[in-house]
Amino acid sequence: MTHSEERDVWVVDVAPRDGLQNDPAELTVDDKVELVRRLLAAGVYRVEVGSFVSPKWVPKMADTDEVVRRLGPAAGRCTCLIPNERGYDRAVAVGLKDVRTVVAASATMNRKNFGCEPEDTLAEIGRVARRAQADGVRLWAVVATAFGCPFEGRVSLGTVLDLVRRLADLGVREVLLADTTGVAVPPQVARLCEASLSVVAGMGIQLGIHLHNTRNTGYANAFAAWQVGIRLMDASLGGIGGCPFAPRATGNIATEDLVHMLERSGIRTGIDLEALIRASDWLADRLGHGVPSLVPKAGPVPAEVYAVKGG
């Protein structure tokens, strides 16, 4: 398999941000640059390179500026997380042309993350959206806790659909529904994705998902999303990104395991799985601990012998 622009699904790797942010290990700028380069070389659609939040809150992301500078032109295939307009300033100052904002579907989660109501966060995203349009910067938005909130529990379908519609109206190009704490199950993913796709139909919005495998439903959820028409998926190399106190128990779905499942299912990711596995092994070595992904441990299934069409 070689990296190709022929894709049926667009996979974004969030390991350098969502992954490393919660990992007990401390990677150097050199390591982070190497990680991003390996991911891009393997053919992932985008890499979430870091975030522009206060280093007081997330000290591990304090070097994102430096990582982006060191990447040079390769940063053109990267995105980054910004919590507000100040983050936007820093992102464009270092030359990024692709940024991600976040709003939580649950008010409690939004307050805990951003210290304000979802309404205020939407207003901030609106300001960023106007500047992004003027600056030619591509804007994404992540809807956190779209499938449930650890504080509030249930999040209503209507709340999420309303957010999706308003984000689309603000000019956001990609909207990602995030299962922030890994509570979603396949029928729920199918239902919310279908309803959200209807909401943005004809608006030129790419709808995606951001899944965690906290309770072993992540890959089933990814497949359910694929089945209803989702073509944009976040994943994290090695499946890193969980709670630092139980590093193997939680985490984003692993990019290599997602790519393995999709490619074996005849769904083209444009990603070189072997390169991804080498990158995952390298990452585990740099982190100094095992990672939750399984394909690097078991080995991929050779495509030529296990033809899916043969049953």
Place this chain on the structure above:
Amino acid sequence: MTHSEERDVWVVDVAPRDGLQNDPAELTVDDKVELVRRLLAAGVYRVEVGSFVSPKWVPKMADTDEVVRRLGPAAGRCTCLIPNERGYDRAVAVGLKDVRTVVAASATMNRKNFGCEPEDTLAEIGRVARRAQADGVRLWAVVATAFGCPFEGRVSLGTVLDLVRRLADLGVREVLLADTTGVAVPPQVARLCEASLSVVAGMGIQLGIHLHNTRNTGYANAFAAWQVGIRLMDASLGGIGGCPFAPRATGNIATEDLVHMLERSGIRTGIDLEALIRASDWLADRLGHGVPSLVPKAGPVPAEVYAVKGG
């Protein structure tokens, strides 16, 4: 949630056999009896209590007779693996009324496991089937390597369907399609299950699946099987059952993680998830090592707060 006979899906726990057989730990007869009792108390449909193979080949199963005797009447909800008529003799001698035979869809795997061709194994199953019918013993059959073989690679759909049809003709009551080495992906599971369901339609056969999560596709495969109408599923408490040299990398799908996904999806298993989680914690303690399941680590999602219907 309490254990109930109201089920939409029938889950068989194979931890005492497929799980322990490959685990580096050595459990005592006391521990095995306790494990089976806990699984039955949680409400699983059947427990695969052990196997009647030569102790020379699988020394860890040498105490299956003793475990069954110690279980007393509780063994009435257990099944066991038998490789041949001699195994059948031992199973009925200890009073079991429910036995499982195996035949591999790949000839190489069948030779390695049983030292003979699949045709010879089918003849043996035929002999066992006639005796089981006369003895009032319920007979299952597992089709190993139904989704691919580590030696031969691809296994054709026609080969598996032919086996399913012939097993049904022999009077087998349950036929399980096994992804022995965790190579299957959801569309493959859907296709083979659908085709197999057609083959046995109207014959009074319950068709099931036996999945491994070797490459993180196990739960997605289980959901795909559910979607096409499969209502019988093997799983292993803790997700144990992998290669002893990489205990976290492989293994059966975990009963607690499967039950969590199904119940949250509104699919009734008749199983008490909390009891299963306590059993899983107890098992990990007895094994002296962590187990691959994730729900015990992350905690289940409280049903009352995360209502699926709410999105």
